[in-house]
Amino acid sequence: MTGLFDAYQADGPFPAFDAHLTAEDRSHLAGLDSRQVQRWTRMRIRELMNRVRSLSSVCNAAAPMNCTLPPDVLLEVFSHLEPSFERCGQLNALHVCRLWRHLLLRSTSFWVKAVGKFRDPDRIRPDGVPLFQSSLQRTRNSPLILTLDYVNSKVARTLVPCASHIVSLTIALSPGGLEFVHAWLEREGLPLLENLAISHSPRTDDGPSSHPKLVLRRARFPRLRSLQYPISPLDVSSITDQLRELALTECNYTCNFSQAEDAFSLLMLTLERCPGLESFRIHISSYLRLQTADNRTISLPALRQLRIQHSHTSDFLMHLAIPDACAVELDNTTTSGYSNTAGLHGLLPRNFAAFPQLTAADRVRARLLERRTRGRFEAYAHGTKILSLECHLFKSYMPREFRHLLRCMPRLRSVEIDDDAWNISLMLSDVFESGSRVCPELEELDALWLCHNHGLFEEVETRQLASMNLGYNSECRCGPIVLEAFCASIRRMLLDRAAAGSARLKKLHVRIPVAIVSLYIDKESWQPPVLRERMLAQLGSDFGGELAVSFAGFQ
Numbered sequence: 001m002t003g004l005f006d007a008y009q010a011d012g013p014f015p016a017f018d019a020h021l022t023a024e025d026r027s028h029l030a031g032l033d034s035r036q037v038q039r040w041t042r043m044r045i046r047e048l049m050n051r052v053r054s055l056s057s058v059c060n061a062a063a064p065m066n067c068t069l070p071p072d073v074l075l076e077v078f079s080h081l082e083p084s085f086e087r088c089g090q091l092n093a094l095h096v097c098r099l100w101r102h103l104l105l106r107s108t109s110f111w112v113k114a115v116g117k118f119r120d121p122d123r124i125r126p127d128g129v130p131l132f133q134s135s136l137q138r139t140r141n142s143p144l145i146l147t148l149d150y151v152n153s154k155v156a157r158t159l160v161p162c163a164s165h166i167v168s169l170t171i172a173l174s175p176g177g178l179e180f181v182h183a184w185l186e187r188e189g190l191p192l193l194e195n196l197a198i199s200h201s202p203r204t205d206d207g208p209s210s211h212p213k214l215v216l217r218r219a220r221f222p223r224l225r226s227l228q229y230p231i232s233p234l235d236v237s238s239i240t241d242q243l244r245e246l247a248l249t250e251c252n253y254t255c256n257f258s259q260a261e262d263a264f265s266l267l268m269l270t271l272e273r274c275p276g277l278e279s280f281r282i283h284i285s286s287y288l289r290l291q292t293a294d295n296r297t298i299s300l301p302a303l304r305q306l307r308i309q310h311s312h313t314s315d316f317l318m319h320l321a322i323p324d325a326c327a328v329e330l331d332n333t334t335t336s337g338y339s340n341t342a343g344l345h346g347l348l349p350r351n352f353a354a355f356p357q358l359t360a361a362d363r364v365r366a367r368l369l370e371r372r373t374r375g376r377f378e379a380y381a382h383g384t385k386i387l388s389l390e391c392h393l394f395k396s397y398m399p400r401e402f403r404h405l406l407r408c409m410p411r412l413r414s415v416e417i418d419d420d421a422w423n424i425s426l427m428l429s430d431v432f433e434s435g436s437r438v439c440p441e442l443e444e445l446d447a448l449w450l451c452h453n454h455g456l457f458e459e460v461e462t463r464q465l466a467s468m469n470l471g472y473n474s475e476c477r478c479g480p481i482v483l484e485a486f487c488a489s490i491r492r493m494l495l496d497r498a499a500a501g502s503a504r505l506k507k508l509h510v511r512i513p514v515a516i517v518s519l520y521i522d523k524e525s526w527q528p529p530v531l532r533e534r535m536l537a538q539l540g541s542d543f544g545g546e547l548a549v550s551f552a553g554f555q
Contacts, residue, residue: 060097071103079109111138112145119149121158133158143167143192150201153180160184167192170228172201182214189220196221197228199249218242231284234266240273247281268319271298278302283309297321307331312346317355324356325381331390333374344377344401347389352408357387361409362441366402366417368393375418377402379409403427407438413503414444418552421447421510422486425493431500440502446509448552449486449516479522483531487538494542506545510535511552 021029025044032040060066069077078100094101104110114135118124121132136144136158145168148155152174159166169190173181178200190196196216215235216224226245227236236243248267271277277300299321306322307329322328330347349355361379369376369390379387403419406412406427417424424447430438494505517526524530532549539547 057098061099063097066097066099074100074103075107078104078107081110082113105138108138108140108142111135112142115139116145116147119147121148121155122150122152129154129158136162139165141165146170148172150174151177151181153177156180156184160188163188163190165192166190167223168195169193170195170197172199174201177201185220186215186217189217191220192223193221194223195226195245196224197226197247198230199228200230226279228281231267231282234270236270237273240270241276243274243277245279246270246274246277247279247283249283250285268298271300271320272296274300276302279305281305281307283307295319300326305329314346314349317349324360325384325386326357327384327386327388328357329388329390331388333390333392344389344391344405347391352405355408358405358408360411361386362411363414364406364409364412364417366419368418375402377405381411409439411441412439413441414446415439415442416446416509418448420450421445422449422489425489429493429496435500437497437500437502440497440500443503443505444507444509445505447511449510449512479520479524479526482520483522483534484538487535491539491542494539504545505543507548508543508545509548509550511550514551 028040029037066074094104115132118128118132118135121128125131132155139162142165144162144166146159146166147170149172151171153176156173156177157180159169163184171177171181181198213235214229216227216239218238221239222242224239225243227243228245228247228249230250231248271280280300280303296319298319301321301323303322303326305327306320308316309331311332313330332347348358352358357379360381362382363380364378365380366375366377368374373393375391375393377387377389377391378385400423402417403423406415407430415424424445428438428442428445432438490508498504512526512528512531520526524534528549528551532547535549536543536547
């Protein structure tokens with residue numbers, strides 16, 4: 001044969017590619033038969049490769065950084081290093097050089113951060129669980145903050161040896177992991193644990209379809225302050241006085257409807273025993289009704305934050321006595337399994353005027369979100385947000401219930417609302433039985449001008465357009481008539497409020513849709529700077545405050 005083998009013709013016993021062999025190697029190889037050559041050369045290769053690695057390590061150790069900084073300084077630098085698993089589940093920093101690897105293996109702070117990157121040890125690499133276990137061992141007795149997205153019984157067992165120094169544990173449990181962790185927590189506990197957050201993993205695993213009540217005892221959890229748990233059978237009666245944060249979340253598979261109802265009854269008992277609770281959150285589906293058979297009121301005097309994501313919260317709120325300064329967040333846009341029709345009446349207590357988070361507010365902001373399918377109403381007192389309502393919208397603009405809320409807020413000084421300014425002006429002209437106006441202390445108003453959305457001006461526009469021999473076009477309106485009617489409604493509101501002794505409006509901001517420019521027949525411009533001057537001329541001395549006009553922008 002020719003070709004390939006011709007390239008390796010040699011004058012001696014070795015082919016042309018032996019140029020780097022030493023004379024000693026040549027001499028030794030000359031005395032070997034063909035069966036011994038491979039065995040000897042492989043042994044020689046391992047010896048030389050080890051030598052190359054040693055020389056590389058010496059070379060890396062002589063790098064300026066490694067020579068300039070003493071080992072203790074490098075250890076301090078490594079304590080601030082964020083471990084990364086970008087290369088197939090490998091901790092990249094360990095593969096820089098042998099000196100770094102030697103120092104990193106001694107750095108407990110590095111491994112404390114490393115274990116925080118094992119969000120799913122069972123999937124990060126084939127030997128992910130043993131690697132996670134060895135990483136936990138290298139943390140020694142350092143305080144641990146662990147967050148695991150998937151915990152089965154195999155992963156859960158790696159946590160047992162380090163239980164004595166876990167201070168925060170956030171885990172999503174498989175059914176099999178749920179059974180193991182419950183038994184472990186009830187049997188052994190975590191003496192330094194301050195934060196415990198348990199949820200259910202959507203991944204499947206072998207395990208029970210339901211589980212017994214979890215009991216957390218003071219002797220095993222003496223420092224527990226924050227607890228997040230699926231709304232299922234739970235007994236924390238022995239640690240209620242030490243809890244500061246409590247959150248109940250969705251239960252994916254471990255409890256059925258009747259269990260959830262029982263769990264909510266137990267929750268009421270739990271809240272009654274939590275006088276020091278500062279934060280309470282509920283995020284559950286609407287199939288579980290937030291109400292109880294008894295009519296008792298539960299006092300939470302230390303509560304600073306209340307967040308409920310559910311379609312019907314009004315009944316539940318009626319059973320709570322919370323401080324006026326407590327920040328309340330109510331949301332019916334994230335719950336599932338229910339077609340929301342309750343609106344704000346399902347979120348707030350029935351008596352708006354008795355809800356301090358409304359009556360104490362001095363500033364309001366109501367906005368449209370996500371293509372106007374959601375609305376958010378926020379109330380502030382002394383610069384601090386004390387109420388946030390987020391709800392589905394079934395109309396193009398803000399529901400009229402948002403305007404109704406303003407009637408129950410006597411201290412309001414500033415209103416920014418994505419609602420029709422004409423409707424707002426009518427509301428601000430309303431009179432209570434006491435003779436005072438709505439929002440008597442109001443000084444700043446920011447609203448939309450959506451006059452083309454209602455029929456206020458249609459009759460007068462039709463006559464005006466007919467006199468101009470233009471006919472009536474529903475898509476074109478007579479600009480001067482519309483502007484005059486709108487300014488008249490604002491002026492009438494200002495006069496009515498002044499007559500009732502209400503505060504003088506110091507600032508008015510009118511936002512108009514960009515499309516409004518093409519909706520009107522007018523010789524003068526409808527651009528915001530020109531429109532502002534035209535409005536000031538028509539409002540006259542009845543309005544002595546600051547007027548701003550701009551195009552509206554929606555999120």
